[in-house]
Amino acid sequence: MPQLDVLAERALKAAERLHPEYAEAYVEHSYSQFFPIEQGKFNGGGFSESTGVRIRILKGKRLYTLSTNRPSEAAIASLLDRYRAFAGMDTAFAHAPREKDSYKAEERKSIDDADLLRDMTELDKDLAKMHAVKYRSIYSWKERSRTHFVNSEGSEIRADKPDVGAFIALTIAAGKDTRQRMLQPGGVGGYELMEYTALHKMLTDEVNAIENVLTKGINLSAAALKEAKNVVISPEITGIAVHESVGHPNEADRVFGREAAQAGLSYLTREKLGMKICSPEITLIDNPSIKGTKGFYLYDDEGVRARPKTIIDKGYQNELLTNRAYAHVLHTRSNGSARSDGYANEPLVRMSNTYVEKGVATLDDLLAEAKNGVYMKNFMEWNIDDTRTFSRYQGNVAYSIKNGSLDKPVKNFKLEKDTLEFWNAVKMRSNEFELWGATCGKGEPQQGAPVTMGGPSLLLQFG
Template sequence: MRNQITEALKNQNADYIEIRMDESSSSRIQYRGRDLEDIGRSTGSGGNVRALVNGGWGFISFNDAHNLKDKVDLAIKQARLVGNEKSNIAHMDPIQDIVEAHIDKNPLNIPLEDKKKLLDEYVEAIWSTPKIQTSTISYSDSQKKVIFANSEGSYIEQSRVDVTSRINAVAREGSDVQQYGISIGSIGDYSVIEGLHAQVKECAEKAVQMLSAPKVKGGQYTVVLDPILAGVFTHEAFGHLSESDFVYENDQMREIMVLGRKFGKPILNIVDGGAVPGYRGSYKYDDEGIPSTKTYLIKEGVLTGRLHSRETAAKMGEQPTGNARAISYSHQPIVRMSNTYIEPGSTTFEEMISGIKEGVYAKNWYGGMTSMEMFTFSAGETYMIRDGKIAELLRPVVLSGNVFSTLQNIDAIGNDLDMNQGGGCGKGGQSPLPVSNGSPHIRINDCLVGGA
């Protein structure tokens, strides 16, 4: 295959060409209530050619890798049709490398029946709780090998193994419905799925407890976010604004996302990095064969970086960061996050809540949306904070505001960083892309809190 690929890239009349080939196998299990809705294994393979001519890209994807040279020709022809300027991508020295998958407990060595048996136990753990109306449990794992080669002489093989699961319990009393869920994931370690019986049972119990919890009195509060909700906030509300394709194409955002501008207090550090090891967003090279990095988006409260592909780096006169990613061979790489998190500070959780007379402790994540700098997020679990202590359970709240003023209002950062490894990111029709996000506990002043 390697010869075929390097031959196909030789002596072509284009500014740049790359070939990327995937080979993957995956398994999935899905329950709705007690019913097993889907169980199975699948395998897939395919590839693509991306060519750059006069600033225009051509892209051809395929399942059958025969006649690669013809596919390269086609991609070049397509690129020639749209190109109308000078090609401009950041310089990169060629790389040759083979990267093995990081594996602790390989899900591919576990029979599908054993996975099902474990999930059956989780289904029963939920349904043994009274007032449960329904539940959903999904599980998937995948193994993927990606070959990347380009006309500059790079040839990289990378393998990875992914595991994710989402478990959700729904309780009901009359017309009142409450739910609680957890997302779990890892890069190459099935054991994160095992032994969750107590946690799963707790999901069901929390959903039921919320049925009798009061609603919050809406208003401005000092709010403490747990690592899950703070991590999702960091990814959704801020991280996407750091993706340079978005910044480059959006005049309003370019005026806001000015490097050197103060975005928060000096305690605030926000990082994105595929080079940070051991998480679902970790990788050695992105889908343009660029080495992953660790990028400070915000350092000591100041906007210091953003995420790039080769093209956005060149167009904005900045260094590539290794953030061009594609969910599969049938998609082009676009600028994406990897592992995005707020770096830990020195405040303990007790110190953080000790001075709060009346505040809100918002945990877990249920859903939300962002529109430019505005966000609305639903917490999955909420408590009042009274006189410096965690007080009564509330119905889950909705937090909303402007991401930039919210970042400015973060006045305490915990020492207890934790990462969300479940779920994935969606952008430009490519979902779910494996990413992680996280944060320690953080405290936000003057946050708008509403009932769900």
């Protein structure tokens, strides 16, 4: 493996020859393996090893990013020789403390020694035995990424992040009726995150729940759907709603228009910061430092120390996710939310692990309070408009609630609401807490950021 500290220092030195106001170098070495198993067939495998560098400079208040997989000082200097001053907006970075640190994600079971393909093969065999599973695919990977960040302000951060996971796609059938389910187990950490027994149970439960909907589910009438004023949503539905309609609109780059032609805008503007978005029940956090999650990191990709961010405090907008550039715009300090999907792309303002804080009630308490309504367990289809105002989550597994208890499975429930109506309808939180893995798209070129999202079950009561 190349000496990342030497490469980073040399890259920074090359960048500083342009005499910028600010320069940084981010060197990454990654080694990954992937294994697709499609409908029981082994469709090859891949081994990839790469080293590259990203340099960012602020020169004449212009932000310029260069990436290359030829990280030698001479190669970088040659590319930087082509740099020309250009017309553009003034950019400045907020002050960030100088950091010198090194960290390694917890890895209780080494991913290097783990036989991922063997375990995924066993899972595939398990799925093949489930008569309701019509189609299945498992794409699994393990990756070790080592990074070294240095900047012209004296910060120096080393990170060692193992990553293991899978993307599992299932089609469940009963008669002519089918439903689909996508699952993304894994995270930043050791092989304990892909423990076979837990995955086997998860898949068994998922298949059984969907098969139950297909065989015993009912379609609610249009009138019944309209009358479903009490809705209990599971931690998974809480999570997707947290991510889409609160997390994204609280990304500072969206609020200030940087994603306007790409991943969209926000219902928030500078003037609306601090507005009431949710019921007082809701305190909503983004926290990168949770071990074993997809969104784990201790320093962001601008070398800023990560910390939990309280996006919503008892219903009110409290804090935008920022990088150093938007922290400067907001006259504050970055809260460490800049992430890239690798050395080749720029860091963007991103979520990490985003969730609603849990309550004290049990799920049964929520169902009892709802009395009659619908319980949504998980989803397949979802989307939201580009201002994050109008979202829909389709109930892949849902049940009617009758007299405070779960009743029949429901096939055709969709929760389609205005954001403020949705979040102000929250009346109770359960004491459960789950985080669900996902991949979030943003930027141009599009970058997929591994994240988690979740919280407790919520009782929503619509007027």
